[in-house]
Amino acid sequence: MSVNNTRMVSFDGTTPKARRLNARQTQAIAKATIWAAAVLVILILFAIIFYILSKGIPELDWEFVSEIPSDMGRSGGILSPIIGTLAVTAVAIVIAAPLGVGTAFYLTEYTYEGGITRIIRFGAESLAGIPSIVYGLFGFIFFVIYLKLGWSIVSGGLTLAVMILPTIIRTSEEAIRTVPQIYREVSLSLGGTRWQTITRAVVPSALPGIATGVILGIGRCVAETAAVILTAGSALRIPTSIFAPTRTMAVHFYILAREGISMERAYGTAALLIILILLINIVANILVNRFVARGR
Amino acid sequence: MLAVSVLLVTGSTLAGCSGETSWKTEVLTSMSVKINTVLPNNRLVHHNTKLRTERVSLYYGTFRALKDISLDIPEHAITAIIGPSGCGKSSFLRLFNRMNDLITRARVEGCVELDGVHIYEKSTDVVELRKRVGMVFQKPNPFPMSVFDNVSFGPRQHGRKSRGELGDIVEKSLKLAALWDEVKEKLDQSALALSGGQQQRLCIARVLAVEPEVILMDEPCSALDPVATLKIEDLMTNLAANYTIVIVTHNMQQAARVSDMAACFLMDPDRSGVLVEYGPTSQIFTNPKDKRTEDYITGRFG
Numbered sequence: 001m002s003v004n005n006t007r008m009v010s011f012d013g014t015t016p017k018a019r020r021l022n023a024r025q026t027q028a029i030a031k032a033t034i035w036a037a038a039v040l041v042i043l044i045l046f047a048i049i050f051y052i053l054s055k056g057i058p059e060l061d062w063e064f065v066s067e068i069p070s071d072m073g074r075s076g077g078i079l080s081p082i083i084g085t086l087a088v089t090a091v092a093i094v095i096a097a098p099l100g101v102g103t104a105f106y107l108t109e110y111t112y113e114g115g116i117t118r119i120i121r122f123g124a125e126s127l128a129g130i131p132s133i134v135y136g137l138f139g140f141i142f143f144v145i146y147l148k149l150g151w152s153i154v155s156g157g158l159t160l161a162v163m164i165l166p167t168i169i170r171t172s173e174e175a176i177r178t179v180p181q182i183y184r185e186v187s188l189s190l191g192g193t194r195w196q197t198i199t200r201a202v203v204p205s206a207l208p209g210i211a212t213g214v215i216l217g218i219g220r221c222v223a224e225t226a227a228v229i230l231t232a233g234s235a236l237r238i239p240t241s242i243f244a245p246t247r248t249m250a251v252h253f254y255i256l257a258r259e260g261i262s263m264e265r266a267y268g269t270a271a272l273l274i275i276l277i278l279l280i281n282i283v284a285n286i287l288v289n290r291f292v293a294r295g296r
Numbered sequence: 297m298l299a300v301s302v303l304l305v306t307g308s309t310l311a312g313c314s315g316e317t318s319w320k321t322e323v324l325t326s327m328s329v330k331i332n333t334v335l336p337n338n339r340l341v342h343h344n345t346k347l348r349t350e351r352v353s354l355y356y357g358t359f360r361a362l363k364d365i366s367l368d369i370p371e372h373a374i375t376a377i378i379g380p381s382g383c384g385k386s387s388f389l390r391l392f393n394r395m396n397d398l399i400t401r402a403r404v405e406g407c408v409e410l411d412g413v414h415i416y417e418k419s420t421d422v423v424e425l426r427k428r429v430g431m432v433f434q435k436p437n438p439f440p441m442s443v444f445d446n447v448s449f450g451p452r453q454h455g456r457k458s459r460g461e462l463g464d465i466v467e468k469s470l471k472l473a474a475l476w477d478e479v480k481e482k483l484d485q486s487a488l489a490l491s492g493g494q495q496q497r498l499c500i501a502r503v504l505a506v507e508p509e510v511i512l513m514d515e516p517c518s519a520l521d522p523v524a525t526l527k528i529e530d531l532m533t534n535l536a537a538n539y540t541i542v543i544v545t546h547n548m549q550q551a552a553r554v555s556d557m558a559a560c561f562l563m564d565p566d567r568s569g570v571l572v573e574y575g576p577t578s579q580i581f582t583n584p585k586d587k588r589t590e591d592y593i594t595g596r597f598g
C-alpha cells in the first residue's frame with residue numbers, strides 16, 4: 001500500500017485515492033482472510049481424520065491388534081504390520097536422530113560458515129526434495145542387493161533413516177539457531193567448555209524444536225510406503241530378527257486397498273495408523289515438556 | 297588508617313609481557329584502599345595491579361576498534377570505563393575474559409595480563425581464565441531455568457557436586473548478591489519471573505558462585521530503573537573489598553559514585569577507540585588533565 005497516489009490513476013479513471021482502503025479496513029480484510037484460511041485448513045484436516053476414523057474405528061477390536069493377518073489380510077488382525085512399523089521406524093530413528101542432530105550441532109556450533117557447511121547444507125536440502133520412491137530404489141540397490149541385507153527391517157530402517165535425515169538436520173539446525181546467542185556467551189563466560197555450553201545452555205532451549213524434527217521424521221517413517229515396500233518387503237509373518245522381512249501398516253493398508261482385498265480392514269489399519277501417530281506426538285510432547293519443566 | 301608499606305618485588309617470574317623489572321606494591325590494610333597514584337604511562341603505584349594491558353590493539357577484520365591501550369587496573373577496587381558509544385568500551389572489557397575469541401574476525405595485538413601473566417598465550421587455558429574472570433552483561437539474562445539452577449550453573453559445570461554443596465554455594469552467592477531474602481522462598485521458581493533488578497543481581501550471584509577474582513560488568517544497570525540501579529551500586533561497593541571490578545558505564549554519576557579509578561575512552565577520527573585519560577575517579581571528575589575528558593564528562597560530546 002505504499003503507492004504514490006498523486007501520480008497513479010486506475011483504469012476506470014477514478015483516482016486510486018477514492019477506492020483505496022484505509023489502514024483499518026485493510027487490517028480487517030487481512031485478518032478475515034487469514035482466519036478463513038486457517039479455519040479451512042483445520043476443517044479439511046478434521047474432515048479427513050473424521051472420515052477415516054468413522055470408517056476405521058468400527059473395525060478396531062482386540063482381535064485386530066493382537067492377531068496376525070490371515071487370508072492375505074481379509075481376516076485376522078494386523079499384529080505383524082504393527083510390529084513391522086514399530087521395528088522399521090525404531091531402526092530409522094535410532095540411526096537418523098543422533099546422526100541428524102549431531103550434524104545440526106556440528107553445522108551450527110562447531111564450524112564457521114564456509115565451504116563445508118554449504119556443501120553439507122546443499123546436500124541435505126537436495127536430499128529433502130527427492131521423492132521417496134527414489135530412496136526406495138536406492139535402498140533396494142544398495143542395502144538389499146549390494147550389502148546383501150535382503151528385504152529386511154534393517155534395509156527398510158536404513159533407507160528411511162537416509163530419507164528423514166535431511167528433515168531432522170534442517171529442523172534441528174533451525175531450533176539450535178533460535179537459541180539466543182547470549183546463552184552461549186553466559187555459559188562460556190562462567191567457565192563452561194564448548195561441550196558443556198551445548199549440552200547445558202543450548203540443548204534445553206533447542207530441545208522442543210529438535211524433538212519436533214524427530215517427530216516429523218517418525219511421522220514420515222510410519223506413513224511411508226514406496227520406500228519400505230522396496231526395502232523391507234511385505235511379509236506377513238511376525239519378524240523374528242531385524243534381518244527378517246516385514247510389512248509396515250502403511251504398506252499393509254496400501255496392499256489391502258490397492259488389491260481390493262478388504263476396504264474395511266484398510267480403513268481399520270488407517271485409523272490405527274492415525275491413532276499411533278497421535279500417540280507418538282502426545283508422548284513426545286509430554287517427554288519434552290517434562291525435560292523443559294525440570295529447569296523452569 | 298592507611299598503613300601502606302611498599303614491598304619491592306623484582307622481575308616478573310611468570311610469562312609477563314614486558315620482561316623488564318616491574319615495581320609491585322602491596323597494601324597492608326584490611327579495607328579497600330581508595331587511593332591510587334597513576335604514573336603518566338598509566339602505570340599504578342601504591343596498589344597491586346590485577347589486570348594490565350600493554351599497547352593493546354583490537355581488530356575486527358581490518359577495522360581497528362582499539363588502538364594501543366596501556367592500562368593498569370588495581371586489585372580490590374572498582375575501575376570505571378567511560379566514553380561515548382562505539383568507542384570500544386565493551387570490546388576492551390571483553391579482552392580480559394577473552395570473549396572476543398567468539399568473534400571469528402577479532403584479533404588482538406599487544407599484551408593483556410592477569411596477575412602478571414599474559415592471557416593470550418597459546419598455553420592459556422581459556423576455561424580456567426573465565427572462571428577467574430567473571431562477566432555481567434548489559435541486559436539481565438538469566439537462563440530459562442529456576443533461580444537455583446541459574447546460580448548453580450557455573451559450579452555444576454565445574455565438576456560434580458552434591459545437591460547439599462550446591463545449596464550452600466547458592467545460598468552464599470545469593471547472600472553476597474543481596475538477593476537471598478527476596479528469593480529464598482522461590483529458589484525452585486523460574487528466574488524469568490523475577491523483576492529486572494532482581495534478575496541482574498541473580499546474574500551477579502551466578503558469577504559469584506564461580507568464585508572469580510575479577511568481575512567485568514558491561515553497563516549492568518542500563519536496563520534498570522533508578523532504585524534497582526542504586527541496589528546494584530551498593531552491591532558493587534560491598535564486593536569491591538574482595539573482588540576486582542571493572543565496570544563499563546554510560547552514566548557519569550554512576551562512575552563518580554562507585555568507582556575508585558576511571559578510564560576515559562574516546563574515538564579517534566578513524567573511529568578507533570583510544571584511552572584519553574586514566575586516574576583516580578575524583579581527579580578525573582574534578583580536575584581532568586585532558587581537555588577532551590573534560591568535554592566528555594561535562595556532556596559537550598559523546
Ligand SMILES: Nc1ncnc2c1ncn2[C@@H]1O[C@H](COP(=O)(O)OP(=O)(O)O)[C@@H](O)[C@H]1O
Nearest residue numbers: 356361380381382383384385386387388399567
Ligand atoms: N563483532 C563485531 N564485529 C565487528 N565490529 C564490531 C563488533 N563488535 C563491535 N564492533 C565495532 O567496534 C567498535 C566498538 O564497539 P563496542 O566495543 O561495542 O563499543 P562500546 O561498548 O563503547 O559502545 C564499534 O565501532 C563497533 O561497531
Ligand SMILES: [Mg+2]
Nearest residue numbers: 385386387514
Ligand atoms: Mg558497549
